[in-house]
Amino acid sequence: MLDTGKQIERAVIVGVGDKFLDERTMKDHLDELAFLAETAHIQTDARFTQKLDHPDPKTFIGSGKLQEIKEYVTASSIDVVIFDDDLSPSQLRNLERELKIKIYDRSLLILDIFLQRAQTAQAKTQVELARYQYLMPRLTRMWTHLERQRGGTGTRGGAGEKEIETDRRIIRNQISVLKKKLEKMQMQDEIRRKSRNQIVRVALVGYTNTGKSTLMRILSKNDAVAEDKLFATVDATVRKVVINTIPFLLSDTVGFIRKLPHHLIESFKSTLAEAQEADILLHVIDISHPAFEEQVDVVRETLRELKAYDKPTIYVFNKMDQVPADEHDDQAGRFEYLRHLLRPGDQMVFISALKKTNIKLLRKEIFKMVRKRHYEIFPNYIHPDPYHFE
Numbered sequence: 001m002l003d004t005g006k007q008i009e010r011a012v013i014v015g016v017g018d019k020f021l022d023e024r025t026m027k028d029h030l031d032e033l034a035f036l037a038e039t040a041h042i043q044t045d046a047r048f049t050q051k052l053d054h055p056d057p058k059t060f061i062g063s064g065k066l067q068e069i070k071e072y073v074t075a076s077s078i079d080v081v082i083f084d085d086d087l088s089p090s091q092l093r094n095l096e097r098e099l100k101i102k103i104y105d106r107s108l109l110i111l112d113i114f115l116q117r118a119q120t121a122q123a124k125t126q127v128e129l130a131r132y133q134y135l136m137p138r139l140t141r142m143w144t145h146l147e148r149q150r151g152g153t154g155t156r157g158g159a160g161e162k163e164i165e166t167d168r169r170i171i172r173n174q175i176s177v178l179k180k181k182l183e184k185m186q187m188q189d190e191i192r193r194k195s196r197n198q199i200v201r202v203a204l205v206g207y208t209n210t211g212k213s214t215l216m217r218i219l220s221k222n223d224a225v226a227e228d229k230l231f232a233t234v235d236a237t238v239r240k241v242v243i244n245t246i247p248f249l250l251s252d253t254v255g256f257i258r259k260l261p262h263h264l265i266e267s268f269k270s271t272l273a274e275a276q277e278a279d280i281l282l283h284v285i286d287i288s289h290p291a292f293e294e295q296v297d298v299v300r301e302t303l304r305e306l307k308a309y310d311k312p313t314i315y316v317f318n319k320m321d322q323v324p325a326d327e328h329d330d331q332a333g334r335f336e337y338l339r340h341l342l343r344p345g346d347q348m349v350f351i352s353a354l355k356k357t358n359i360k361l362l363r364k365e366i367f368k369m370v371r372k373r374h375y376e377i378f379p380n381y382i383h384p385d386p387y388h389f390e
């Protein structure tokens with residue numbers, strides 16, 4: 001059979017929370033999971049939730065809920081069941097045996113999306129590595145995933161022990177090949193990054209889909225600077241920008257998400273190094289998202305894990321065009337409470353990248369921070385007109 005990869009699959013999604021998880025948060029989490037599924041061309045037909053103090057070690061959910069899902073899956077010819085949490089290899093195995101269809105957990109779904117999205121050779125290698133590491137302990141059940149990837153014949157009913165052993169060997173080999181390949185790429189990265197020490201570096205960070213790339217385009221286009229020869233080999237996500245004669249490098253980074261698969265963070269370390277080594281962070285937030293505050297927490301937590309936390313930050317509250325105006329239309333006052341996020345020296349700006357509102361203000365704030373850092377690197381730099389801002 002031909003797998004065009006374009007067919008829409010139908011799914012049910014499953015969320016589990018303890019008694020402290022409120023309905024609203026549970027809904028937000030499942031909304032996000034459905035959005036992830038949609039990104040992977042999977043349509044969500046139904047949602048199931050369960051309150052559990054501890055997930056069942058064998059099947060993750062309780063047996064009653066499992067039966068309920070089984071009945072639904074059979075009656076509605078569902079292709080895949082997606083869990084909002086990560087499943088252990090044995091939970092995955094048991095669920096697949098019980099439900100007799102494909103089971104995804106959150107990590108596998110995210111890995112699949114990354115695989116579809118990866119563009120550069122390095123990103124592709126990073127995702128492949130993360131995916132193999134994830135699949136390794138789950139090989140028995142993941143046979144179909146591998147087979148599809150390999151363009152297998154599809155005639156086999158299931159994997160025998162011998163085939164699994166062969167596959168395990170192939171994967172182990174692949175992992176070490178990919179690791180070596182990445183090491184080489186990372187070495188080149190490092191050399192490239194070192195050569196950039198003499199220029200201020202700013203990184204766009206933030207939850208996925210908040211508008212980082214949109215902003216990147218706006219900020220770098222307005223300053224249509226000719227390609228900097230020195231950095232001719234800089235990868236596509238780093239641009240040189242000049243504001244009011246002071247140059248800096250602006251980089252776009254991988255979006256963060258709740259429970260980013262651990263293997264993925266590991267193998268994306270070198271891409272994330274852009275954030276680690278930046279002098280200044282632009283933390284982009286989608287303020288129109290109902291769960292934006294949780295997203296801010298996730299990003300700050302991920303930055304902390306990456307040891308990229310302690311940097312002067314501009315909190316860029318984006319998508320203001322989608323925030324309904326309140327009766328006084330006093331945005332500044334209304335969002336004043338967000339000031340608790342700021343440490344001394346941090347800033348916050350409310351913008352719409354789409355409607356290009358407040359972009360000038362944002363550029364001014366970026367300029368002020370960049371200028372400060374620029375003077376630290378070049379104490380003797382004489383700015384022609386340091387306090388003028390057009």
Ligand SMILES: Nc1nc2c(ncn2[C@@H]2O[C@H](COP(=O)(O)OP(=O)(O)OP(=O)(O)O)[C@@H](O)[C@H]2O)c(=O)[nH]1
Pocket residue numbers: 206207208209210211212213214215254255256318319320321322351352353354355
């Ligand atoms: N309404 C509105 N939509 C926006 C705004 N800025 C960006 N978007 C939209 O938000 C979506 C995501 O924008 P991107 O720039 O791709 O977001 P990103 O943060 O780079 O996303 P990832 O790369 O997935 O992490 C796109 O559909 C944009 O058109 C804005 O100010 N207002």
Ligand SMILES: [Mg+2]
Pocket residue numbers: 212213214252255
């Ligand atoms: Mg982006």
